[in-house]
Amino acid sequence: MRKRLIGLLTVYLLLSPTLSGCWDYVEYEDLAQITALGSDYNPQTNEITITIQYPSIKRTKSGGAGGAETGAPEWVVHSATGQNTFDAMSKLQEIVPQRLFYGYIKVFIVGEEMARYKLWDLFALVDRTPVMRSSAYIAVAEGTAEYAIKTIDPSQLSAGDKIHKLIQLIPESGSASAVTMNELLEDLAIGGLEPSIPLISIEATTDNLSGKTGQKQSGEGKKDEKAQEPQGKQATTDPHKEHPGTLRIGGMAAFHGDKLVGRLDDRESRGVNFIRGKKIHAYKVSEAAGETAVDQLYFRILESKSAIKVRLENGRPTVAVTIGVKADLRKYYGHEGADFLFGEALDHIEEKLAESVRGDVEAALKRGQGELRTDIFGFGFALYRKYPRAWKEEFLEQWRDIFPDIPVTVQINAKVVNVGITTRKLYIK
Amino acid sequence: MLENVKLTREQVVFLIFIGALGNMVYSHTWIDDATDRAAWVATFAGILLVIPLAVWILFLGKRQPGRTVFDMLEAGLGRIPCAALCLLYIVLNVGLAVAMLNMFTQLLKSFFILFTPAWASMLFMVFMAVLFVNGGLKGFARTAELLTTLGMLNYFVSFINAFPGFVHIEYIWPIFDTTLVDFIKGALFITGAAGECLLFLMIIVAYIPDAGKRYMWIVVSIGSCAVVFSSAILVIIAMMGPELAKRIAFGGVNAAKIIQIGDFLRGLEVFIFGTYQFIAIGKITICLYCAWMAGQKMLHGWKPGLQLLSLAAIILATALWLNSYSEAYHLAVLLDGYVILPFSLLVLLLASASIFLFRKETGNTK
Numbered sequence: 001m002r003k004r005l006i007g008l009l010t011v012y013l014l015l016s017p018t019l020s021g022c023w024d025y026v027e028y029e030d031l032a033q034i035t036a037l038g039s040d041y042n043p044q045t046n047e048i049t050i051t052i053q054y055p056s057i058k059r060t061k062s063g064g065a066g067g068a069e070t071g072a073p074e075w076v077v078h079s080a081t082g083q084n085t086f087d088a089m090s091k092l093q094e095i096v097p098q099r100l101f102y103g104y105i106k107v108f109i110v111g112e113e114m115a116r117y118k119l120w121d122l123f124a125l126v127d128r129t130p131v132m133r134s135s136a137y138i139a140v141a142e143g144t145a146e147y148a149i150k151t152i153d154p155s156q157l158s159a160g161d162k163i164h165k166l167i168q169l170i171p172e173s174g175s176a177s178a179v180t181m182n183e184l185l186e187d188l189a190i191g192g193l194e195p196s197i198p199l200i201s202i203e204a205t206t207d208n209l210s211g212k213t214g215q216k217q218s219g220e221g222k223k224d225e226k227a228q229e230p231q232g233k234q235a236t237t238d239p240h241k242e243h244p245g246t247l248r249i250g251g252m253a254a255f256h257g258d259k260l261v262g263r264l265d266d267r268e269s270r271g272v273n274f275i276r277g278k279k280i281h282a283y284k285v286s287e288a289a290g291e292t293a294v295d296q297l298y299f300r301i302l303e304s305k306s307a308i309k310v311r312l313e314n315g316r317p318t319v320a321v322t323i324g325v326k327a328d329l330r331k332y333y334g335h336e337g338a339d340f341l342f343g344e345a346l347d348h349i350e351e352k353l354a355e356s357v358r359g360d361v362e363a364a365l366k367r368g369q370g371e372l373r374t375d376i377f378g379f380g381f382a383l384y385r386k387y388p389r390a391w392k393e394e395f396l397e398q399w400r401d402i403f404p405d406i407p408v409t410v411q412i413n414a415k416v417v418n419v420g421i422t423t424r425k426l427y428i429k
Numbered sequence: 430m431l432e433n434v435k436l437t438r439e440q441v442v443f444l445i446f447i448g449a450l451g452n453m454v455y456s457h458t459w460i461d462d463a464t465d466r467a468a469w470v471a472t473f474a475g476i477l478l479v480i481p482l483a484v485w486i487l488f489l490g491k492r493q494p495g496r497t498v499f500d501m502l503e504a505g506l507g508r509i510p511c512a513a514l515c516l517l518y519i520v521l522n523v524g525l526a527v528a529m530l531n532m533f534t535q536l537l538k539s540f541f542i543l544f545t546p547a548w549a550s551m552l553f554m555v556f557m558a559v560l561f562v563n564g565g566l567k568g569f570a571r572t573a574e575l576l577t578t579l580g581m582l583n584y585f586v587s588f589i590n591a592f593p594g595f596v597h598i599e600y601i602w603p604i605f606d607t608t609l610v611d612f613i614k615g616a617l618f619i620t621g622a623a624g625e626c627l628l629f630l631m632i633i634v635a636y637i638p639d640a641g642k643r644y645m646w647i648v649v650s651i652g653s654c655a656v657v658f659s660s661a662i663l664v665i666i667a668m669m670g671p672e673l674a675k676r677i678a679f680g681g682v683n684a685a686k687i688i689q690i691g692d693f694l695r696g697l698e699v700f701i702f703g704t705y706q707f708i709a710i711g712k713i714t715i716c717l718y719c720a721w722m723a724g725q726k727m728l729h730g731w732k733p734g735l736q737l738l739s740l741a742a743i744i745l746a747t748a749l750w751l752n753s754y755s756e757a758y759h760l761a762v763l764l765d766g767y768v769i770l771p772f773s774l775l776v777l778l779l780a781s782a783s784i785f786l787f788r789k790e791t792g793n794t795k
Contacts, residue, residue: 024542024544182673186673
């Protein structure tokens with residue numbers, strides 16, 4: 001009996017230090033729960049700046065953790081510059097009085113220079129760090145990530161939260177596609193597929209920005225020549241200070257490998273999304289025939305899917321893209337057109353929708369295949385799936401040279417599944 | 430010394446299931462360079478290839494019921510060759526336990542308890558194993574039934590949420606993009622890895638009633654393991670693509686980390702962690718039990734309690750000395766890829782020869 005008691009006591013004493021779990025204990029309010037992390041690179045100094053944003057959490061009188069005190073900012077933004085990402089992160093810990101916790105990052109924001117030269121420094125870190133969630137989104141900021149994160153948006157949301165929400169709403173506009181860090185890693189690792197990442201721009205909204213009131217500082221339609229002007233849009237304001245502005249997501253940054261090669265505008269981005277079969281619930285407008293645009297049709301896209309088929313003809317790949325689009329009609333001709341919408345009238349409407357989608361797709365192909373010469377569509381991946389051996393032996397190494405010249409045919413199957421809540425057009429007396 | 434117990438069908442099925450999973454849950458990525466997208470098929474085939482060897486052990490058990498394979502070896506070949514094989518067997522089991530202990534501890538440290546020292550987790554795991562082994566095989570078998578069921582439940586709860594949003598058909602179709610030779614290489618590695626269950630079966634064959642009539646128990650057990658584990662690899666590949674899947678250190682935990690439900694449930698790795706924990710505790714217990722039984726065979730049952738504690742201390746000390754995920758991974762690859770299968774084949778051949786010699790000596794021609 002005594003031996004048994006001694007044995008049990010020994011087991012208890014030996015096990016007790018392993019059961020306490022106190023080595024990893026940390027108070028909730030002692031954590032800086034970072035929700036957005038920005039990364040910038042300065043090619044002149046070869047330094048990296050990391051910007052973090054986290055909610056301000058104070059201990060309440062009752063002893064528990066609570067939100068920010070009245071009047072105090074609800075989130076905190078800090079930046080630090082170092083020789084590399086880790087160095088900058090260490091410097092951040094020197095100024096933040098809480099333990100930096102990266103597990104709640106919702107969005108990684110990358111400055112243009114970082115995206116152009118040093119993106120691997122960030123994704124290699126996220127790839128290996130268990131606490132950083134690769135399910136967080138990634139976006140490229142026009143100019144610097146620091147400037148984007150230090151934007152005070154009229155929505156009252158922190159920049160990180162707003163960008164996160166905008167990314168979640170991307171299918172509603174179709175002008176970009178949401179990309180998580182894990183999806184970026186997949187795109188980087190998979191042969192015959194190049195990454196494209198949503199683009200953040202900041203539009204001035206108040207008089208505070210040195211005479212830039214109401215002007216769009218950055219936005220759609222910018223091409224490579226604009227991309228060559230690092231931090232251009234911050235020229236009128238201090239990029240290191242918080243400043244008012246409206247964050248916007250539209251357009252995509254196109255990559256070749258881990259290097260930014262150019263931007264796609266809203267239309268081109270939508271075209272890429274149609275080709276890749278991404279979820280799009282955007283409004284779509286048909287091309288107007290006349291100046292008054294009275295004959296323009298509005299659609300709400302309900303569903304889009306695509307099939308990329310690759311064939312080898314005489315050893316040369318050819319691509320056939322079939323895109324299926326289902327949409328509701330939202331606006332018909334003001335004065336003209338059929339009374340009831342069926343038969344030929346419906347065919348005509350669907351034709352107009354297909355024409356509109358084709359315009360986006362052709363713009364995307366022109367930009368991605370013709371100008372940027374990067375396979376953001378995944379044609380190479382489709383070729384690999386159809387001919388794995390031929391891909392490995394003949395195409396893998398030379399794909400960048402072959403890709404711009406492969407013929408691509410596009411077929412759009414548009415279907416208008418309903419015509420809204422009326423069956424006949426409105427006759428204006 | 431052998432306990433006077435008889436295992437039920439379910440207990441054998443669950444024990445062999447855990448015995449087969451073992452280090453394979455981490456080391457399976459070793460074959461991915463060769464098998465590429467077909468890794469899950471190679472895994473399925475590789476695990477099934479263990480069945481003939483397991484059936485071979487049951488066949489030996491039929492010939493000499495109530496005896497372990499080492500009892501058979503001793504009866505036919507004598508004490509010294511048997512002791513030498515027992516010693517090798519103990520080293521192998523200690524090696525497997527050390528690899529598992531290190532890889533699981535590093536999984537814990539990477540994902541959950543960063544600052545808790547490795548010795549604390551390892552000590553806890555080894556203590557649990559000692560308690561299970563000391564409690565007897567029957568008690569452990571019942572626990573294994575419970576743990577395996579819970580582990581599988583966790584596994585399904587987590588991965589069911591990967592469908593359909595996180596699963597990409599284009600990552601798994603086409604299935605075969607490798608050569609036949611590479612596929613066979615991969616399958617054979619997995620056979621070695623799943624062959625860890627053979628080491629356990631060499632002992633528990635003594636507790637299987639009418640071993641010669643229980644082939645289907647083994648087929649069901651190893652077949653289930655093949656289905657469950659290959660489907661886990663299939664889901665992992667479907668979620669992250671073969672290119673990323675081959676780089677992951679902690680198998681399903683890495684994959685489950687990607688799964689997200691709404692804005693608040695980000696990552697379901699805690700469920701898969703439960704499964705890995707049950708596998709780790711089960712496997713370490715099995716290795717300790719096997720080494721202990723072989724030790725008792727060598728030393729003829731001399732101070733079993735002391736032997737058990739000594740073996741546990743050896744496992745703990747070696748694991749602490751290694752204290753590295755990468756080293757443990759390569760140890761597991763070395764043992765699974767090059768040692769387990771040849772050793773099992775050698776033991777089974779010698780045991781078969783031993784039975785033949787024994788029967789010849791005793792004049793038993795049945």
